[in-house]
Amino acid sequence: MIPVNTPLLSGKEKEYLVECIETGWISSEGPFVKRFEDEMSRFVGRDFGIAVSNGTAALEIAAKAVGISEGDEVIIPTFTIISPAQAVSKLGAKPILIDSDPETWNMDVQKIEERITDKTKAIIVVHIYGLPVDMDPVLQLCEKYDLKLIEDAAELHGQTYNGKLCGSFGDASIFSFYPNKHITTGEGGMIVTNDAEIAEKCRGYRNLCFQPEKRFVHDEIGWNYRMTNMQAALGVAQLEQIDTFIEKKRWIGQLYTSLLSELSDKIELPKQSTDYAENVFWVFGIILKDNVKMNALEVMQRMREFKIGCRPFFYPMHLQPVYNTQGWYVNESYPVAERMAERGFYVPSGLGLTESDINEVVKRLKQILE
Numbered sequence: 001m002i003p004v005n006t007p008l009l010s011g012k013e014k015e016y017l018v019e020c021i022e023t024g025w026i027s028s029e030g031p032f033v034k035r036f037e038d039e040m041s042r043f044v045g046r047d048f049g050i051a052v053s054n055g056t057a058a059l060e061i062a063a064k065a066v067g068i069s070e071g072d073e074v075i076i077p078t079f080t081i082i083s084p085a086q087a088v089s090k091l092g093a094k095p096i097l098i099d100s101d102p103e104t105w106n107m108d109v110q111k112i113e114e115r116i117t118d119k120t121k122a123i124i125v126v127h128i129y130g131l132p133v134d135m136d137p138v139l140q141l142c143e144k145y146d147l148k149l150i151e152d153a154a155e156l157h158g159q160t161y162n163g164k165l166c167g168s169f170g171d172a173s174i175f176s177f178y179p180n181k182h183i184t185t186g187e188g189g190m191i192v193t194n195d196a197e198i199a200e201k202c203r204g205y206r207n208l209c210f211q212p213e214k215r216f217v218h219d220e221i222g223w224n225y226r227m228t229n230m231q232a233a234l235g236v237a238q239l240e241q242i243d244t245f246i247e248k249k250r251w252i253g254q255l256y257t258s259l260l261s262e263l264s265d266k267i268e269l270p271k272q273s274t275d276y277a278e279n280v281f282w283v284f285g286i287i288l289k290d291n292v293k294m295n296a297l298e299v300m301q302r303m304r305e306f307k308i309g310c311r312p313f314f315y316p317m318h319l320q321p322v323y324n325t326q327g328w329y330v331n332e333s334y335p336v337a338e339r340m341a342e343r344g345f346y347v348p349s350g351l352g353l354t355e356s357d358i359n360e361v362v363k364r365l366k367q368i369l370e
Helices: 012-023 031-044 055-064 083-087 137-143 196-208 229-239 242-263 296-305 335-343 355-370
Strands: 047-051 072-075 094-098 120-126 148-151 174-176 189-193 285-288 344-347
Touching: 012 072, 012 229, 031 189, 047 055, 047 196, 047 229, 055 083, 055 120, 055 148, 055 174, 055 189, 055 196, 072 083, 083 120, 083 148, 094 148, 120 137, 189 196, 189 344, 229 242, 229 344, 242 285, 242 355, 285 335, 296 344, 296 355, 335 344
Parallel strands: 072 094, 072 120, 120 148, 148 174
Antiparallel strands: 047 189, 174 189, 285 344
16 A cells, blocks of 8 residues: 555654653653744744644634634635634634635635725635745735734645745744644644734643633633644654755655656646745645546545555535535635646655655556546
C-alpha cells in the first residue's frame, strides 16, 4: 500500500519524547510547549505563539479573539475544509463565500470587494495546497474597510509570499500540525500574532478562561484546547528540519510534474509558480479535464484497486448540507470550486514518499487514464 501521506520522524523526535517521559512532564504545563511557541513564532516573524490542540481549535480561538460575534459576516473561500466556516458560524456569524481562482486554486481575491457589506467584520484567507493567496489586494481591502484578517496557513509551513513567510500576515494567523502537514505533532495547532491583547485572549480561550488569581472563577467561556508537552516536543524536533522538508516537498512536486506532463491532454497539474511564490506542493493535486469520462471519485477507486491511496479535493461550503438546511447558499453557485470538487483529487504526497513510490503512482494513473 502506498498511503496518501506518510510523515517523516527522522530527527530528534524520539530523544525529546523520552525526555518528556523521563521527567514526567507530559501535560500542557511541560517546558516544550513554551519552547515550541517561541520557536514557531520566531520562525515566521511573529511576537507571540499560542499552541493549541489542533488547527480547527486555532481558528475558533482566533475568530473569537479578533472580535467576530453574532450577526457579523466574514468572507472566506467556498473551496476549503469546513473549519474556517465552522469557526465563524459557531460564533453566530455568517461566512460569505468567494469562488476559486482556476489557476492557483485559492480564493479569487478580485471577487472579495463586491461581497463586502456594512456587516463584514473580517476576512479569513486560506492558503490552498501549495501556493499562497495573493495577499497584497486582501491587505489593501482590510485597511480600506477596517476589517480584521485571519490567515489560515495550516497547509503552508515554510512557504513565502513575496519573500515573507506565510503565517506572518494579518491580525492573527493559524497553523495545523496534523500528520499530513510539513510539521506534525500528531494533532495540534498554533495561533501566531503581533498583537499582545489578541495573544492574551487566545491564551485564555484555550484554557477555559481560568483567571490567574481565581482559577475556578470565569468571566468568559473558553475551551479546553491545550497542547501537551509530548506534542510540543514532536513539534520542536520537526521545526528543526523544516528546510529539509520543504526541499523534499518541492522535489516530489517536480518529479510528479515531469512524469505526468505527457498526460497534459487529460489532466491539469498544479501551477508551478506565480509572480509572488514558488509552489511548495503540500499535496500534489490533479484536476481531470472535461474530456475524461470518469470523475475524480471513479479514478480514486481505480487507484485503490492498485493499493494507492488518494484523497478528494475539498467539498465547497455552499454545497454543504449542514448549511443548506439552514437556508444558506441554496441559490448560490461557484462554478470554479464546483468543478474542482467534482474533478479534483490528490495523489500520495507525504514526506515519506520514495522515488519508486512516485513511479508506481504515475504508472498506475497512466494505466487508468489511457
